[in-house]
Amino acid sequence: MARKVNLRIWRGDSNSGSLQNVEVDANEGEVVLDVIHRVQATQMGDLAVRWNCKAGKCGSCSMEINGKPRLACMTRMSSFEEGEEITVTPLRAFPVIKDLVTDVSFNYKKALEIPAYEHPADLGPGEARMEQIDVERSQEFRKCIECFLCQDTCHVIRDHEENKKSFAGPRFFIRVAELDMHPLDMLKNRKRTAQEEHGLGMCNITKCCTEVCPEHIRITDNAIIPMKERVVDVKYDPARWLGSKIRRREG
Amino acid sequence: MSGVFSPGRAEIKERTLRTDKWWLQPLATFGVLFSFVIYATFRAFEGAYYYADHLISPFYSPCLSEACVPEAVIGGFAPVSAQIFNFPLSPALIILIFPLGFRMTCYYYRKAYYRAFWMSPPACAVAEPHKKYTGETRQPLILQNAHRWFFYAGLVFNVILTYDAIISFKNKEGEWGHMSVGSLVLVFSTTMLWLYSLSCHTCRHTIGGRLKHFSKHPVRYKAWTTISKLNHSHALFAWISLFAVAFADIYVRQVAAGHWTNFYFF
Numbered sequence: 001m002a003r004k005v006n007l008r009i010w011r012g013d014s015n016s017g018s019l020q021n022v023e024v025d026a027n028e029g030e031v032v033l034d035v036i037h038r039v040q041a042t043q044m045g046d047l048a049v050r051w052n053c054k055a056g057k058c059g060s061c062s063m064e065i066n067g068k069p070r071l072a073c074m075t076r077m078s079s080f081e082e083g084e085e086i087t088v089t090p091l092r093a094f095p096v097i098k099d100l101v102t103d104v105s106f107n108y109k110k111a112l113e114i115p116a117y118e119h120p121a122d123l124g125p126g127e128a129r130m131e132q133i134d135v136e137r138s139q140e141f142r143k144c145i146e147c148f149l150c151q152d153t154c155h156v157i158r159d160h161e162e163n164k165k166s167f168a169g170p171r172f173f174i175r176v177a178e179l180d181m182h183p184l185d186m187l188k189n190r191k192r193t194a195q196e197e198h199g200l201g202m203c204n205i206t207k208c209c210t211e212v213c214p215e216h217i218r219i220t221d222n223a224i225i226p227m228k229e230r231v232v233d234v235k236y237d238p239a240r241w242l243g244s245k246i247r248r249r250e251g
Numbered sequence: 252m253s254g255v256f257s258p259g260r261a262e263i264k265e266r267t268l269r270t271d272k273w274w275l276q277p278l279a280t281f282g283v284l285f286s287f288v289i290y291a292t293f294r295a296f297e298g299a300y301y302y303a304d305h306l307i308s309p310f311y312s313p314c315l316s317e318a319c320v321p322e323a324v325i326g327g328f329a330p331v332s333a334q335i336f337n338f339p340l341s342p343a344l345i346i347l348i349f350p351l352g353f354r355m356t357c358y359y360y361r362k363a364y365y366r367a368f369w370m371s372p373p374a375c376a377v378a379e380p381h382k383k384y385t386g387e388t389r390q391p392l393i394l395q396n397a398h399r400w401f402f403y404a405g406l407v408f409n410v411i412l413t414y415d416a417i418i419s420f421k422n423k424e425g426e427w428g429h430m431s432v433g434s435l436v437l438v439f440s441t442t443m444l445w446l447y448s449l450s451c452h453t454c455r456h457t458i459g460g461r462l463k464h465f466s467k468h469p470v471r472y473k474a475w476t477t478i479s480k481l482n483h484s485h486a487l488f489a490w491i492s493l494f495a496v497a498f499a500d501i502y503v504r505q506v507a508a509g510h511w512t513n514f515y516f517f
Contacts, residue, residue, distance in 0.1 A: 014259045067268030067376055087268050092376075095259035102261075131466040155372040159254035160384045183464050201393070202386035204365050205358055208375035221452070221482065225358050229399075229456035236396040 002027050005035065005077065009047070010089040011099050019087065020044075026077045033061050033072035036088065036100070048099035056214055059147030063100050064089045069149040069212045093151060093158040104148050106157075110168045113198070114175050118187040134183040140222060141178040143215040144171065150209035150219060156202050167199035170209035170219050176200075177223035180230060195231045200224070255378050266378040273374035280367035283490075287497060291347070294500055298341035301500075303507035305421045306433040308500045309440060313411050316342035325414065349404040354493075356398035358452045359486045402453045409444050416441045422515060431515045433502060440499035443492035450481035450488050 002025040011020050022043055026035050033051055040047045052058040054073045061072040066087050080086055094102040119128070150170040151157065157164050168176075176198060180190045194200045205228075209219045217223075233240045255266070267273070294310050301311035302323040314323040318333035319342050331345050354360050365371050372379040387395050416437040422429035448454065459475030462468055481488075505511040 010261055010263065012262060017262045019263075064268065064376065066270045069376060084270075087270075089263060089268060090261045092255045092260055092263065096261040133465045133472060134463075153375050155379055156384060156386065158376070159372065159379045159381075161253050161257040163384065181463065183466075199386075199388075201388040202384070204361060204371060204386050204392075206362050206365050206372065206375075208372070211375050225452045226456060226460050228396075229453060230461060232396050232399060233461060237399065 003082070005080070006083075006085045007035065007039065008085060008087040009036070009039065009044070009100070010087075011044070011047070012096070013098050014096050017096070017099075019089070028078075030077045031073050032065055032070075032075040032077065032086070032088065035077060036072060048097070048101045050101045057145055059145035059214075062091055062147045062149050062152065064092060064152075069152045071147060071149070071214050074214055091148070091152040093154070094148075104151075106164060107146070107148050107151055107169070107171065110172050110198075111175070113168065114172055114179075115187055115190070115193065117179055117182065117185050120184055120186055123184070128184055130183050137181050137222070138178040140217055141174040143217055144174060145215060146171065147214060149212040149214065153208040153212045154203075155206070155208065156199070156204075163199070163202060167202050170203070170224065172198060173200060173203070173227060174217065174219055174223040177227050180227065191227070191230045191234045194227055195235060200227055200231060203228075253382070267374075267376060269374070269376060273377055277367040277370070277373050280363045284364060284367065287493060290497060291351075294504070295343040295347050296341055298339065298343070300504040300507035301343070303503060304423050304431070304433065304513050305418050305425070306431075306437065306503045306506060306513065307415050307418075308503040309412055309415070309437075309444075309496050310343045310347065310500045312415050313346065313408075314342045315345050316340060318342060325411070346408075349401060349408060350496075352397070353401035353405040353448075354489075356395050356401055357489065358398070359489045361395065399453045399457070402448065402451055402457075405444075405448050409441065409448055412437075412441045412444060428517075429515055430517060431513045433506060433513045436499050436502045440492070440495040443488060443495040446481065447485070447488040447492040449478060450485040452482065452485070454478055455482050 004023055005026045007022050007024060008019040009022060010017055012018060022039055024035055024039050024043070033054060036047070036049055040049065050060045051073065052060040056071055056074040059071070062069065063072055064070070065072065065075050069091065072088070088100065090096045090100045091102045091104070094104050094106060097103050148171060154169055156167050157169060173194070176190060176194045179185050179187070203224055205220055205224060207220045210217075210221070213219055255263070291310070298318070301308040301314070302320050305322070307314065307323050311323065313325055315329055316331045316333055317329050318339070319329055332340065334340055366373055370379055371381060371384065387393055416434070419434040419437045420430055421427055455475065455478045458478050459465065459468065459471040462471060465472040465475070502511070506513045
């Protein structure tokens with residue numbers, strides 16, 4: 001059964017914009033993206049919205065719904081109270097292009113800065129062998145759909161534009177962690193570059209990235225904090241540093 | 252203008268458009284932690300009512316000062332002067348830096364107090380009030396990296412507090428095999444402290460998290476798996492242990508001051 005809902009949708013571009021009120025039908029079982037599409041089809045033909053899979057797997061329809069970074073396709077209309085006004089805005093950490101579409105190219109630039117996996121020199125193609133327990137930690141991070149909600153909510157760049165040049169953000173800390181925990185990755189200085197070049201030390205672990213992740217990746221507990229501890233091993237723990245020099249090995 | 256008001260970003264005048272009670276959690280955290288700090292400061296300076304009937308307050312254990320009541324000193328080891336620059340030195344002040352440092356640098360408490368006290372940020376997607384932010388890259392916050400040293404110290408304290416809990420199974424005459432409400436209070440407080448310490452992220456890292464090849468270290472992998480399960484509840488243990496320690500101190504204080512009677516079950 002359809003019900004009327006009141007939406008406030010941000011419309012504009014990088015120069016100016018405002019929230020515009022609209023009343024629209026919402027049917028049982030629908031999500032916010034369905035309702036936005038109805039607005040687009042019936043009232044705002046030029047409303048810009050990025051979307052693709054409508055199944056929470058492509059990460060395209062990231063936006064802020066009632067101030068929270070969410071995927072519009074995974075936010076059920078039934079999660080709102082009867083008569084509750086729903087405010088939909090673009091991601092507020094990135095430059096806006098038009099309406100609900102933002103320019104997330106910052107993330108692609110950061111992705112390029114992460115050194116790639118380095119294969120052991122003595123292993124040819126097809127010769128790598130790993131046990132499941134050695135790779136399962138990294139597999140959690142491979143669930144990332146690159147919706148960039150974690151990047152959007154991270155106050156280090158959301159509230160401080162000037163930090164963007166020196167801070168990679170939670171999405172790329174899980175990438176660094178994935179590689180550093182990879183049993184065959186041979187690159188040695190990943191921990192130091194995480195701290196010195198990608199800005200791991202800027203993170204004050206307030207866990208907002210974990211709270212918004214639609215894939216429920218435990219970004220802070222399983223990637224950022226373990227990486228911070230690994231950085232302590234090589235930079236701030238003289239006993240550990242000495243031990244590694246004497247024994248000359250890594251777990 | 253910076254942050255969410257930076258040029259090029261969507262022009263929205265509100266610092267946040269969240270409609271839920273996002274302020275409730277940091278406010279409650281602030282209230283509880285601030286109350287604890289006030290109480291702990293008062294107790295640390297009080298220097299009295301920390302021992303009664305084989306019960307010693309966790310705020311005062313180990314009691315290392317010459318000023319300690321003899322029964323509260325383990326093995327007669329009290330090497331610290333009772334005064335400093337002619338001012339009386341409470342035994343609690345000698346040791347509190349260790350549990351305090353452990354909690355201050357704890358990854359969970361960092362989240363809690365950065366949000367509640369420093370509003371950095373007050374809540375997710377709520378703009379923080381600060382113009383500059385450097386995180387934990389400079390002094391003094393770079394000292395958060397010393398968490399593991401406080402963790403090691405915390406383990407030593409846990410062993411001592413376990414000894415205190417065992418001693419509490421004596422009656423007033425010093426005979427073993429008796430149990431009072433105070434015994435239960437100390438056992439509960441110590442158990443929570445162990446769970447808080449063992450569920451710690453540094454513990455998880457030390458036990459096995461730093462390894463690259465779990466398959467080469469099956470015992471450490473098993474231990475890491477167990478610690479990881481505990482780690483899920485680290486925040487819960489952080490709060491329960493805080494309340495448990497505070498209550499243990501309150502209980503011992505009230506018994507020592509004669510306000511409460513320590514009831515013996517047998």
